[in-house]
Amino acid sequence: MYTFSNRLKIGAIVLMVLGALMVGYGFIDSHKSLDDVKVMLAEEASAHGGHGEVAHAELAHDNGHAKAAEHGTTHGEADAHHGDEHAEHVMHQIHNRPYSALYVAAFFFFMIALGVLAFYAIQYAAQAGWSPVLFRVMEAITYYVLPGGLIVLAIAFFADSHLFIWLKEGMTVEGHENYDALVAGKSGWLNKTGFFIRGLIFLGGWSLYRYFSRKFSKAQDQADDNRNFKKNFRISAAFLVFYIYTESMMSWDWIMSVDPHWFSTLFGWYVFASMFVSGITTIALITIYLKSKGYLEFVNDSHIHDLAKFMFGISIFWTYLWFSQFMLIWYANIPEEVTYFVTRIEDYKLPFFGMLAMNFIFPLLVLMNSDYKRIPWFVVMGGIVILVGHYIDVFNMIMPATVGDRWYIGIPEIGSVLLFLGLFIFLVFWALSKEPLLAKRNPFIKESEHFHY
């Protein structure tokens, strides 16, 4: 049995409190009025050497000297009006930032748990012989699926049009100033009621599977036949079918819809790769942590080796999907599609290309060598970079749509990560302390204990 040490418990609570304070500060700090924003923009413009004025002067010059005065005034008015609109836009982006930061972090930790749930189901469905010694670690991580998912939905509910532009007033009402024909065309799917009903169905299905598989896994410990294991095998196979559809739809709803004009047909797979690799990495990190504390004595370095192989392989799989999505859109260069990447390359150059280095080049080079996959500190180092890289991946999916170029990894973002990291650690290790760490009556447990590469 694992006991949740007080130090870790206090550490998790400190993270949550600190995170909550920083998130609170982020919300207060973002309460800027239109006038504040105008002052801020003026300051920025002067700091940048007043590009606006130069362009304006040239334009007036082109219009000829005779009409210069007349043009100057109309132009000035148009410009002032445009300036107002721009300032309002920027103000909205600034207001959106703490919501987005909270949403990105909440989704990231939820996605870890969901990725582990899929990995766990695959182990059962494939009747894998190497992994049953890790089942209790996986079950503990998947405890976070339900609370984590409800939090994501709650943030979506309260953030409303701060995150999802299609929830803005009048988007689907013809004749309204916010009317958007494309969003109106999609409103059969993209509407608030549908969004939350679907969200609850997805979460309900995943949680039901999690509840029953955990129940059968515990019952198997006490059983003298393999009935519970067989039940688990069957529900795992069924769950995987349900999961691959609902995960895809979830990714359209919860992520892709922040850019409601844009769509990508392999987006669900792309998000799946991200959650799968983050989940496996988290299993490896928690396993190594528990081993360093003297638990999990039956886990040997071949298990770590296998997890590291998955981290390596799925990182490459993620890159494959990322590139498949990118290259087709880049090559076809259709305006409605390519804006997605134009925004990211223009305004998010560092996180966009930095994430490629962290999620592809780094794991490729660090985890390629077979011997390094069994050195714990190597796996931990690779794992932390992969996790940060996939946080930035989610960041890149949400932020460009909600805050545009007003992004920064500052207090709201770091605070949100700390808040959910604390919650994740608290719930996962609490769940870990509920059951013995070895699923001792699993039919494959002997094979798993003697597993060697």
Place this chain on the structure above:
Amino acid sequence: MESSKVIQAIYNDDDVLLSAVKKVKSEKHHIEEIYTPFPVHGLDKAMGLAPTRIAIASFMYGCVGLTVAILMMNFIMIEDWPQDIGGKPSFSYIENMPAFVPIMFELTVFFAAHLMVITFYLRSRMWPFKKAENPDPRTTDDHFLMEIPVHGNENDLTALLKETGAVEINLVDKDH
């Protein structure tokens, strides 16, 4: 005087073979070679062979393939005859790079895989028209053969090998 005599012990099960190898090694006998119809997991470790370096060779071949792909695409598509495909005539390798990634990937894999296989064959002293070294055709079907050089200790060895479960033990003079 160097002896050319060897004992060939034949087994009909890979698990028996593996434990026999461990036993023979623990008695400090040198195993010259083992012929098996399929790769036996863990046999190289039991025989005490040095770990393979083919992964390093493969990595280097991959790097060669990547370099060839980059130089080739740069020459063909940018320098020699700049081509406008998909409205991207930027005459710059780096700006057209995404279009070349599939080729870079394929050639990396192609070079790594093929050169690795060729290296493996050569390193195993196998090339076309070579006469098989295989001492017994049954090792290509369902038998396993362990070859141990004899230094006047054939009786000890025969007894030891019998004990490990060999189904057949032959003393062979390799000079003939």
